[in-house]
Amino acid sequence: MSRYNPKEVEPKWQKRWTDARSFETGADKKKPKYYVLEMFPYPSGRIHIGHVRNYAMGDVIARYKKACGYNVLHPMGWDAFGMPAENAAMQTGSHPAKWTYGNIDIMRGQLKQMGLAIDWAREFATCDPSYYVHQQRLFLEFWEAGLAYRKESLVNWDPVDQTVLANEQVIDGKGWRSGAPVERRKLSQWFLKITDYAEDLLAALDDGRLSGWPDNVKLMQKNWIGKSKGLRMRFPFGDGTKTPAGFEDGVEIFTTRPDTLFGASFIAISPDHPLTAKLAETDKDLAAFVAECASAGTSEEAIEKAEKRGYKTSLETGHPFDGRKLPVYVANFVLMGYGTGAIFGCPAHDQRDYDFATKYGLAIPPVVLPEGADAATWTLEGEPYVGPGEIFNSDFLDGLSVSDAIAAAIKKIEEMGLGEGVTQYRLRDWGVSRQRYWGCPIPAIHCEKCGIVPVPQKDLPVELPEEADFSVPGNPLDRHPTWKHVDCPACGGKGRRETDTFDTFIDSSWYFARFASQPEDKPVDKEVADYWLPVDQYIGGIEHAILHLLYARFFTRAMKKVGHLSVDEPFANLFTQGMVVHATFKDAESGEWLLPEDVIVEKGAAKRADNGKPVKIGAIEKMSKSKKNVVSPEGIAQTYGADAARWFMLSDSPPERDVEWTDSGVEGAWKLINRIWDAVSAEPGVLKKVDLQKPDAGADNSELRQATHSAIAGVTDDIDHFRFNKAIARIYEFLNTLKKAGGASDWARAEALSALSRLIAPFIPHLAEECWETLGGEGLICDAPWPKADPALLAKDEIVLGVQVNGKRRGEITVPAEADNKAVEEAALSDADVKRHIDGKTIRKVVVVPGRIVNIVAN
């Protein structure tokens, strides 16, 4: 019996797969297709074990579906544009391209070591001109179709670095590099019209098109799109107010709570409102206030967090219902980009308005009475009331519910000719201009005579200039001595290239389509893309639940509109995996973060491996470069092999939950691998000795055969439902039975070993190939069909029972059909999922309803 040696075995099979081109795929109309995709990585440097978990999950699905007879597409590439490369260029002087492609080489090597069933022939990086040329094509088509346009918009401006900053580069109102207070500036920027699809993007969340998505992600998308019904209405200026020229009609506001109109006590407009600008022309103090607001950052979050501040103008409006005079403020919490950039403040029922009114001593008249409260005695206490109730203190709205009052108020305002009910979305058009070098150039040319002119298709790609100067802040494209100077394609006169590049979210908004089809002369070949799309299973982190997925959904619709695709939705099923977490370590003296591999932990105490000095063990957190709590897959692969890393990552907890990386965990996986190898290598060539096609009368219904078929049925069902950890637990059990079944016939043993090899193949593919070869299986196991369970052998032998804890379904157990109540109870109490819900509680009662369910009462 030879020892299992992953260092030899793994590269051997990886080479065999490559030589046989096992995972290269073409569109094959005769087979059902299956497209599985993990969110492609940003080439930041090295992959860590967290990536491995993500890709191993996709790999299980890919290999399993291939075995089930599908034509599987499982590609990989690189989300390669972005700021880290440019920052590295500024800090170390290395060119972004060199940095990026260098990282890609390292990471590709690491991924290949993991033995992933990937069609590497389709690999691309989004920074390859051969990819982004098509992105430029798409943009020009979108532009022609009215889906792209330019508009003045506010950006964060760093006055010292002379550059536009992304929201995440503004830290506490200051530029991340210069530390200078950030200003808001207006710049002409490119936008994509995602709002054209607001309604459809929303509708698809509910109408079954995304039934394969988790509810929490759909809810996040829904909130982001933020549809609300409201009222746009005008507050005319009161008599005696001196109205600025051009604004005689009053102030138009947007509200979603017109039921509270009688509770209005002020009007507030945005510092960026045109009326503010007009007033500031003759009011120096106001101009100063606006400038102050401008230095506070433009993100919604920054505005939300800032202290509420206002400036009282000389204007007053009248209340349309009761004629009260309402002062007009300029307030820092009113955004210009939402609604009309002006509001009426109702302090009694809105937190921001309440804070504002309290600060400036404004009235706080309540108009919504909580259910059960007495109108005569009820008062607000220290905070606004934002709940439901009955309208009071409100003339013709008195006694109505909030929703009835909203309808009645809208009707009245419409009759008065002061406004109308509208549907409003929180979703804004997507601003895609970035003043950066390391992104896809926007194919447009500015001409003094012709305005903005598209770069003709024949002149694409507009490639980035190779040389660029990163020694000073700002946009290297803009300062490049020659790059931007070109002739106008329309009149031949002097033109200037657009020096903005695209937001890198564009790069990842259609890569899945390009993976599916890669013609040279167009973004995709429609027929081929239609064959593969939608992606059947998309896998990625919850951190991308909003923007990336929304942009991809929009791009798919836009590509459909210009004729490249037929689907609306890019991802039929979405799975968001949990993260890999690990303890953090800090040198107790210097406070420096330490890599786990540089720390020795014994009996709960830690010391440095190099000098033995004490180490502080910190919280268990998501693996990240900054806290150094990362484990590199190579080290693991060196010691235990990629299979052990894959197996442990998938075995330890349900894929949607976080998993803590531990050395003992991977050691456990390594032991199991050796046990499987021992079982298999003891029976070399057994598949050649018997003919599994011919049933063996004697072996029927043996215990081993039943175990084999229930393992097949169970593992199949588990993979289908993303319960990889349960599938693995079942394989353990099966292996135990197999080891004990020395007396079974050769035929039954051959069947069991054949099934075992194929069941482990999606998880630990190298070992599976080695087993298959040793047993005398034909061809590669990655081409072998998935084993089929014989229902006759499963019959009634095992049953699945649901387990409830305090009335809620918490788990499922599989027990022998003839198991008595005591055994069922024990199985229920030791189920991992159930345990989580009874941990630390006292079991009060366990009721087994035979054949149906187990109820546990615990508190």
Ligand code: ANZ
């Ligand atoms: C009066 C009112 C009374 C409001 C009340 C709320 C509660 P959603 O629901 O998120 O769409 N608003 C409108 N435009 C704004 C802007 N540009 N900047 C900041 N706030 C703005 O938010 C709609 C509500 O947000 C609107 O309804 C308005 O305040 C405020 F008890 O009007 B409301």
Ligand code: ZN
């Ligand atoms: Zn011109």
